[in-house]
Amino acid sequence: MEEEKVIVYDPVYCSGCMRCMTACSTYNNGATSLSKSRLQIVRHEGHAISPLTEEDDLIFDVLTCQQCNQPACVYFCPTLSIKKNNETGCVTINHDTCVGCRMCMVSCPFGAISYDGDRRALIKCELCGGDPQCVRFCPTGALKFLPKKEAHLPKRNHLARNLIQSRTRAIRDAATREGEHAGS
Numbered sequence: 474m475e476e477e478k479v480i481v482y483d484p485v486y487c488s489g490c491m492r493c494m495t496a497c498s499t500y501n502n503g504a505t506s507l508s509k510s511r512l513q514i515v516r517h518e519g520h521a522i523s524p525l526t527e528e529d530d531l532i533f534d535v536l537t538c539q540q541c542n543q544p545a546c547v548y549f550c551p552t553l554s555i556k557k558n559n560e561t562g563c564v565t566i567n568h569d570t571c572v573g574c575r576m577c578m579v580s581c582p583f584g585a586i587s588y589d590g591d592r593r594a595l596i597k598c599e600l601c602g603g604d605p606q607c608v609r610f611c612p613t614g615a616l617k618f619l620p621k622k623e624a625h626l627p628k629r630n631h632l633a634r635n636l637i638q639s640r641t642r643a644i645r646d647a648a649t650r651e652g653e654h655a656g657s
Contacts, residue, residue, distance in 0.1 A: 477562030477621040479540050480512070480598070480605055487533040487615035489516060493607035500606040501596070509589055511598040512537035512607055535616075537607075538585040538598040540564055546577035546586060546597075562621060565599045 494510035502509050517532040540557075544564050547555045554571040557564045566577075573593055578586045586597045598605075600618075608616045 475560050475603075477540075478600075478603075478618050479562070479621050479624050480537060480600070480608060481617045481619050481624050482535040482537075483615050483617070484533055484535075485615075486613040487514070487535075488613050489514060489531060489533045490612065492610050492612060493616055496606040496610035497598075497601075500601055509587075509596065510607075511596060512585075536584055538564060538581075539583055540598075540600070540621075545580040545582065549576040549580035551576060561600070561603065563600050563603075564597070566595055566597060568594050571595060 491507060491514055493512060494507045494514060495505050497512055498504070498506050498510040501511060513536040515534045515536060517534065540562050541564070544555070544557055547557055547564065550571075551574060552570050552572055554567045555564060555577055556567070571594065573588070573595060575588060575595065577595060577597075578588065586595055588594075589596050601607075605616075605618050608618045
């Protein structure tokens with residue numbers, strides 16, 4: 474039995490270059506069309522999550538299928554065209570039986586399923602058969618293909634780095650204040 478793996482995104486490393494989307498759409502469509510990529514990089518202005526007085530940074534986020542343990546799309550599909558592979562954990566659409574009703578789109582809490590009007594078909598990330606091209610072509614390492622049980626580690630490491638930095642800063646600030654008081 475194969476180990477379930479998922480695509481893990483670390484926004485700290487994302488430059489917003491869109492190579493992942495280019496690789497995805499080219500692999501899955503035979504041509505580059507960012508709107509038909511199975512994952513979408515979303516750009517946020519920094520002030521959306523920080524005070525307006527701070528310098529704005531660009532923040533990128535990713536929308537893609539989370540290969541859920543209990544996918545809502547599977548339960549809402551009236552033709553049973555969406556299945557979760559019990560070995561790989563990948564959720565796939567059978568385009569031969571899909572009628573394009575878009576119930577899966579409505580039910581996905583992540584907005585990870587879209588409709589390709591040219592093909593008249595629903596599309597979502599199906600992990601490129603176990604070799605996700607978005608991960609393969611990500612130049613910064615912002616995307617990783619990890620066993621599901623390790624998917625939380627990049628986020629935990631990032632939080633630990635932030636905690637260490639803030640504690641180090643607090644210790645330095647306290648030492649500076651003490652030095653100022655000693656010199657008075």
